[in-house]
């Protein structure tokens with residue numbers, strides 16, 4: 001099917017884009033179009049106007065800023081995937097990007113588009129929640145921001161209000177000596193949306209004790225979830241303690257059922273992947289001191 | 295809306311509705327029928343074209359979004375009328391195509407990969423064509439075709455194929471200037 005007619009506007013500035021989005025409730029931003037265009041074609045969305053934000057200079061680029069890597073909203077996924085700064089300082093984002101769709105969708109799909117789209121099994125929102133990223137917003141009243149954990153409220157549902165636009169994502173960098181990452185997902189085919197996924201980031205001190213740890217799961221609930229594995233902090237990690245902590249943290253994990261997988265299957269897979277992700281992160285942390293950190 | 299697009303190195307104009315995809319514009323307005331319509335939802339890769347040298351689904355891009363980019367379709371790969379590029383040739387030789395529906399997309403994805411490296415691993419080839427669905431060949435010969443083409447490009451002794459006009463990133467032709475060299479010609483047939 002073909003999209004219903006719409007008007008196409010390419011604003012010259014972010015302020016103009018916000019104004020256009022605020023002025024018409026049925027206007028929609030388009031970035032890479034890798035999700036929006038199929039929705040238009042299936043007529044699941046019928047916006048009056050498409051506001052093309054892809055070439056706005058304010059939304060482009062990747063930079064470091066006070067202990068964080070700030071990724072502009074319209075940064076194409078392939079650019080982030082190849083970026084030396086991301087590889088060196090944001091290993092979690094670098095690890096998931098090859099799993100986002102296919103090379104051809106990553107060439108157009110953007111980091112901000114994936115965040116704004118808020119698919120519960122999307123990988124980039126999982127990184128944002130796991131690391132506690134800040135979602136930077138442009139609003140008609142100027143810039144604002146929101147912790148990722150509060151930004152995602154349900155499947156394809158965020159706190160974005162009319163006239164607002166994701167401008168960037170501020171991913172915190174862990175400044176520890178040894179940081180490792182683990183990521184696993186289970187899907188029907190590689191690069192398809194995951195039934196369940198788990199992302200872990202672990203930092204170890206010289207004696208191999210865990211000084212920082214984060215674990216998130218995607219595809220399980222109606223949004224990416226961060227699990228509390230803080231009991232592992234300050235301990236020397238072994239398979240038994242990791243398993244115990246992951247089981248305990250996932251006790252009240254609310255999983256959803258659909259055509260592809262039942263809730264109990266999702267929960268079990270998430271727990272298994274969570275353990276594996278932490279174990280891989282530990283191995284990596286031992287092997288790889290974070291580049292660029294002290 | 296009037297759009298001016300660069301397609302295969304030539305500027306072309308069309309008057310299109312904003313909802314007209316790049317795919318439909320290439321096929322209907324410019325009569326470039328090599329980009330195929332499969333699913334039209336971004337799933338199959340039959341519509342793949344290169345945008346600034348990188349594979350993109352032309353069914354997920356509106357023509358009005360595409361001005362200013364260098365667009366390359368399968369028609370733009372052949373070094374001269376009646377000739378085939380190294381990769382096109384390799385697909386024929388290794389039986390990498392049956393019905394041919396997925397073939398332009400496969401070849402453009404492979405072309406982009408071989409612009410970056412002439413020594414791709416099997417995994418890299420599989421990853422590069424992972425977004426392209428083939429219902430006929432079972433992928434074995436397609437992977438073989440890309441490996442075969444990579445080998446030929448290595449041996450062709452030509453400069454790395456980045457001879458594109460300034461400002462365009464790698465959307466050039468993959469064939470050595472002199473056409474396919476016979477480096478891999480069959481040994482003595484006994």
Ligand SMILES: Cc1cc2nc3c(=O)[nH]c(=O)nc-3n(C[C@@H](O)[C@H](O)[C@H](O)COP(=O)(O)OP(=O)(O)OC[C@H]3O[C@@H](n4cnc5c(N)ncnc54)[C@H](O)[C@@H]3O)c2cc1C
Pocket residue numbers: 028029030031032033034035036037053073074099100101102105106108109110111112113114116117119121122123124160164165166167191192193194335336337
């Ligand atoms: C075949 C296929 C497989 C895929 N597989 C995966 C996968 O495995 N994992 C995955 O995570 N994704 C996957 N995707 C989707 C992914 O490719 C998209 O990149 C992403 O979800 C949306 O990004 P986009 O830039 O294309 O956004 P668009 O499609 O342009 O926009 C998506 C939505 O976000 C809004 N939006 C976009 N940018 C902003 C902004 N800056 N501020 C406010 N709102 C904004 C739009 O209005 C729209 O509602 C797949 C897509 C395809 C076609």
Ligand code: FES
Pocket residue numbers: 330331332333334335336337338339340341342351352353354
């Ligand atoms: S027709 Fe574009 S991906 Fe199938």
Ligand code: FES
Pocket residue numbers: 390391392393394395396397427428429430431
């Ligand atoms: S050759 Fe027929 S679909 Fe691939």
